[in-house]
Amino acid sequence: MSARLGELVHRNGGLAGYNYAYMDESAKREVRRGLLKAISLPGHQVPFASREMPVARGWGSGGLQITLSVIEPSDTVKVFDQGSDASMNAIALRDLISRTCEVPTTTDPREATLIQTRHRIPEDPLVEGQVMVFQVPIADPLRRVAPRMTVSRRLHAERDYSAIWLYLYEDHARLGRSSFASAHPVEVEDRYIMTPSPIPRHDCPRLNDAPFISLFGAGREAIVYAVPPYTKVRPLSFEDRPFEIERFATGCALCGATDTYLTEVDGDANAQLVCSDTDRCARRRTR
Amino acid sequence: MKTIPAPAAIEPISVPSGTPCLELRDITVRYGRGCDHCRSGEMRAQRCTHCGSVYGCRDVSLDVWPGEVLGIVGESGSGKSTVLAVSNLDIQPTSGSVKLLGDDVSSAEGKQRRRLRALALGIVYQSAQANLLMDVTAGGNVAERMLGAGWRRYDAVRSRALALHTDMELPEDRFDVPVGMFSGGMRQRVQLAKALATSPPVLLLDEPTSGLDVSVQARILDLIRRIHAEFQLAIVVVSHDLAVIRMLADRLLVMRRGLVVEHGLTDQVLEDPQHPYTQLLVSAQL
Incomplete structure (x- = not known):
């Protein structure tokens, strides 16, 4: 080979x-x-x-x-x-x-x-x-919750994930x-x-x-x-706090897609939301 | 207590009748290899002069039944906390057996130990830092135990934590405040709320009121007595303070140099001490 x-x-x-x-x-x-x-x-x-x-x-x-x-x-x-x-x-x-x-x-x-x-x-x-x-x-x-690798490995091994759930609890x-x-x-x-x-x-x-x-x-x-x-x-999410993806007020400013992940470009005054996936965005525009 | 939601999401741990909640038999904790001299049992010193091994405790037996409070007194270094650490499954004894709710858990490790700690045991330390995360909110510290036991509904976790929080006479507006900003007495209350979060049948108290001023001490002790009356827990309380023991404990072990030198009903031991060390302890007052 x-x-x-x-x-x-x-x-x-x-x-x-x-x-x-x-x-x-x-x-x-x-x-x-x-x-x-x-x-x-x-x-x-x-x-x-x-x-x-x-x-x-x-x-x-x-x-x-x-x-x-x-x-x-x-x-x-x-x-x-x-x-x-x-x-x-x-x-x-x-x-x-x-x-x-x-x-x-x-x-x-x-x-x-x-x-x-x-x-x-x-x-x-x-x-x-x-x-x-x-x-x-x-x-x-x-x-973030167990910076020491020796500790973290044990937590993974024992499936002891209360610390990360606690992190999520504190967020909420x-x-x-x-x-x-x-x-x-x-x-x-x-x-x-x-x-x-x-x-x-x-x-x-x-x-x-x-x-x-x-x-x-x-x-x-x-x-x-x-x-x-x-x-x-x-x-990871609580049963009564479902996981949510990002929501955007508008679609892509270039291709108009509403189902994609958008990022802001051109900062400040000219800020606009466009597709983060540039290849697909370009293909949509030429089609 | 009616307002506190029951820990429904957790598969509850059953307390068998007719057995003690916690039973230690001939517990020895040795640091070092040991030798013929110190293993023989004739040596009563804590440190073996031949091999240098140190005994945290030797041949300690105790049992605690549901609704009973067992006190352990003794001077610093007498092995009180070692016995409690064995009970909390923090350290495995060199020899002897630990039974929790009728099951032998002497060699429990990993998952099983975590499950027992989450569901069967609650502990309060003298130093809150040992038990609480100082930059996490009071509610979060209590919630952690429920999350560790497998609760996955935020509202249920939060409402039970809040109910315990207020039941421990903590102000509701401090629920979402990091415990690092709490006073010593309040931290002990948060520890109690945390210990009770999963309704464990056994509660371990390691010097719960030492280091607090006398008025706060009295209120924490009142709280512990109320908890005991309401929940019918088996409680082990370790203290060097005879007043605390007299107030809480039904029965008493007196420890010295890793050995139990006297045990019996609290009143009996404190009113009519037999062992010279206990006599000294009872008569010693500043």
Whole structure:
């Protein structure tokens, strides 16, 4: 396997001297081993040997290591950042992946087999066989309530989640709502509480019973976790205080969509709400 | 108490009749490996001169029945708090057995221990910091126990916490205030509300009024007596203050250097102490 992939490196001007997909085969295998365990235990945080990457830790090195470990020459890759395919981070990662892996890239999530993302899930419905790779800054949903990892690991093991429920109680007592704007904790398959990475609340319900695979990588913290297809993912909420997604007064100022997650652009006087998923927004406008 | 919603969402823990709520048998807590010398039982010192092992307590037995208050007195370092920590399943005894509601829980760990702590035991410490989260509201601190026991309805949790809050004679307008801003006496009341949140059959009190001024002490003790009368709990109260013990306890253990030196009905022990140490304790007054 490694020899066959290794031959691919020099075709189409790949990076000379580097292995296929940048990482060496044993490093990729180590990541995949972690991912197999993560998929077997949905929502469970699995430590892995996070490598130095040609991007700084905190800039998507966890997601990148997952992408490079599972990628094959037949894949089509989309990389986007906060809904945008044109952000610096997305461009840099896409460039690295396409040059070291010899794969075509796309901005259309419907064409992609592998989608690396920072903080969004594409608005287009994804299908079976697609793989989402999330860049995760903070892997532990209990970080706010149990900063010590030794404590937090025990709490996860014993399923002792009263601290995070207390956090939610305090939110409702003080604010009348949950204070999680993004990265709203979710309960996976009635077992682990997991952070879905800082996706907006809009995207949380879309992880539930999803046909695609979700792989999460935190490079700085050296943690991977996963949600396999068709897995129960429930945002944490009290039975009588249902989870709510963001509501917007208007639709997208560009494409008019009313069912998407919107972000404010052009600040101050010219502020307007537009789709955060720029690719879908552009497609709607040209149609 | 009629106004306090029952803990319906929780699968209640049943109290079997005909057995004590809490039963300790020959509890020994040893720190260190121990050696033939100190294991033999002839050694009565707390620290073994041969191997250096320290005994938190030795061969302590006690039982508490529903509706009964057991007092434990003794000087600092006599093992009172060790016995209470064993009762609260905080530390596992080196030898001996702990029975809670008739079940042997000596080696309870993880999930089982958490469930027992959530449903069967309530505890109040001298220092509120040990039990309460200072930057969390009074209501939140009480709610935490219910959330830990599996309540998932916000309104039910909140209304029960508020009912307990007012029942502990705390002002309603302090319900959503962090307990770090509370006085010492109020913190003890919040601890009591928290301990009672899941209606546990056993309540453990570790020096509940030490460090409070005398007028506040008296009111907290009145409150504990009222709780005892209303809920018919089995209570273990640890104190170095004989006045507290005299006021609350039906029966009494006197501990010294990790050993129980005398036990009996409170009045009997305090009026007619047999052991020289108890005699000293009773006669010692500032």
